[in-house]
């Protein structure tokens with residue numbers, strides 16, 4: 001079985017909120033979240049650098065696993081715990097530079113072929129999406145559903161995995177039953193009427209990740 005060729009992450013990353021501001025990062029760290037991602041879209045590096053570095057500093061202060069989406073050069077510069085990249089990003093990002101800087105790497109996948117591509121890069125974890133319909137991001141593919149997710153988890157064996165896409169509090173138990181090590185969520189927390197209660201309940205279900 002293929003092993004990561006990047007610094008490893010715990011096999012179970014637990015609850016993994018994906019948020020778009022330093023304010024959310026701080027709130028979630030204070031709520032006990034240990035794996036999280038700063039996902040700011042479509043801005044220039046100069047526009048996001050102060051937020052990226054502030055989020056990384058907070059992650060360090062709370063001893064958390066903070067991934068930066070897309071902005072891998074800033075993540076290296078400010079020594080993030082890790083970077084999350086999509087399939088297209090794999091074509092342009094300098095993976096050797098990310099590895100040599102000691103950052104973990106997560107890669108998005110949406111079908112078997114994308115899993116082949118991700119495995120060739122041997123990242124720290126593989127994200128599997130989108131499990132259910134999502135309002136958060138326009139997806140070119142159809143939702144994979146639980147059966148397909150379970151098939152991917154079986155294929156990937158011990159490889160650290162993250163499920164994403166349309167995961168609500170109600171759906172989380174069935175997703176976790178597939179054996180996936182982590183559930184990444186956006187709207188289940190950021191659009192919740194009571195985000196603190198939602199976070200506490202999701203943490204109860206998924207855990208904060210292994211040490």
Ligand SMILES: Cc1ncc(COP(=O)(O)OP(=O)(O)O)c(N)n1
Pocket residue numbers: 016018037039069070084085086087089106107108127128129137162164184
């Ligand atoms: C945990 C996790 N999984 C998947 C994604 C999606 O990443 P990507 O394909 O790069 O798309 P954008 O998030 O950049 O729109 C993610 N961010 N996190």
Ligand SMILES: Cc1nc(C(=O)O)sc1CCOP(=O)(O)O
Pocket residue numbers: 018108109128129130131133134135136137164165166167184185186187188
């Ligand atoms: C950012 C993102 N990436 C996805 C993928 O499948 O790669 S799904 C997604 C959005 C997830 O948001 P929500 O939890 O609100 O559905």
Ligand SMILES: [Mg+2]
Pocket residue numbers: 069070084085086089
């Ligand atoms: Mg991306």
